[in-house]
Amino acid sequence: MGDHIKKILIIRFSSIGDLVLISPVLRCIKEQLNAEIHLLVREKFRFVHEANPNIDKQIPFNENLFDAIQKLKNERYDYILDLQNNFKSLIISAFLFTPVARLNKINIRKLLAVLTKSRNILPQKHIVDRMFEASKKIGVINDGKGLEYYIPEIFIKDPPAYGILSPYIALIPGGSYGTKQIPVEIINKILQKNTRVQFVLLGDHADAQRLAELRSPNMINLCGRIHFHESAYILSRAAAVITSDTGLMHVASAFQKKIYSLWGNTIPEFGMAPYNASADSKILEVKGLWCRPCSKLGYKKCPLKHFKCMKSQDIEKINL
Numbered sequence: 001m002g003d004h005i006k007k008i009l010i011i012r013f014s015s016i017g018d019l020v021l022i023s024p025v026l027r028c029i030k031e032q033l034n035a036e037i038h039l040l041v042r043e044k045f046r047f048v049h050e051a052n053p054n055i056d057k058q059i060p061f062n063e064n065l066f067d068a069i070q071k072l073k074n075e076r077y078d079y080i081l082d083l084q085n086n087f088k089s090l091i092i093s094a095f096l097f098t099p100v101a102r103l104n105k106i107n108i109r110k111l112l113a114v115l116t117k118s119r120n121i122l123p124q125k126h127i128v129d130r131m132f133e134a135s136k137k138i139g140v141i142n143d144g145k146g147l148e149y150y151i152p153e154i155f156i157k158d159p160p161a162y163g164i165l166s167p168y169i170a171l172i173p174g175g176s177y178g179t180k181q182i183p184v185e186i187i188n189k190i191l192q193k194n195t196r197v198q199f200v201l202l203g204d205h206a207d208a209q210r211l212a213e214l215r216s217p218n219m220i221n222l223c224g225r226i227h228f229h230e231s232a233y234i235l236s237r238a239a240a241v242i243t244s245d246t247g248l249m250h251v252a253s254a255f256q257k258k259i260y261s262l263w264g265n266t267i268p269e270f271g272m273a274p275y276n277a278s279a280d281s282k283i284l285e286v287k288g289l290w291c292r293p294c295s296k297l298g299y300k301k302c303p304l305k306h307f308k309c310m311k312s313q314d315i316e317k318i319n320l
Helices: 016-021 023-033 043-049 065-073 087-096 107-116 127-138 184-193 205-210 228-236 247-254
Strands: 007-011 036-042 057-061 079-082 100-102 169-172 199-201 219-221 240-244 259-263 282-285
Touching (some): 007 087, 016 127, 016 247, 036 043, 043 057, 100 127, 169 247
Parallel strands (some): 007 036, 007 079, 169 240, 240 259
């Protein structure tokens, strides 16, 4: 079915986690069609796939639709796989006059789930599997090998270089929205419950500021101190991972780690749970809250000011 496709454009602008989640689609297209793959991505997220051998070219998207269309027209693609499926990607693909398949983002169902608090409205299907539903149109199927994350050689530094001794647990407290982040008091409880375990905190500069006052003898805080690729390598060597719903969680899935994922205002049924992680991974969430999910993305702060979806997490379920 896809024999005629020699050159394909994948559209996925952002963000880190979403870009990691497209990795099995990239691999399967390359292996099953042997097509030339171009990825249209926002400039600041190009690093995610900079070492991925399945991508032949990354094209930076700077929000200017006219520039993007003109640049892409010269490439003469045989097919477009739109894994972004928003207004901008619709406009770009329409003006390229090329056959296209799109990801079903189930946004209406997500909105209904937020309004009704019913999970039964959602299709119980991971976003990766929904991406492969789109790729079936060109004869590409899921090989079942899970996610991938490629780390450039220059960023591979053994954990002892940071003062880390194995075995250790990677702890990822951050998130793009405040209502996805693990609160400081929950992190403290985890640290105090497991005093004989070494924890390595990973995150960005915002996480570093939020956790600036956090102190524990069994913790090394690398938030905001190292490159994302270095964090990925440390994840690859961790004995287990405790994480919020964030990009590094999907990187941990790529390394098939045992993952304890803590869910705040969002729910795994939105389709973003750890994909093909270790079989003994656990999803931790506070069940029975009438206000959850309160958003398909998140908020800066809990709209009801209690933040029970995170502050009431049962850390006894984390067995290290």
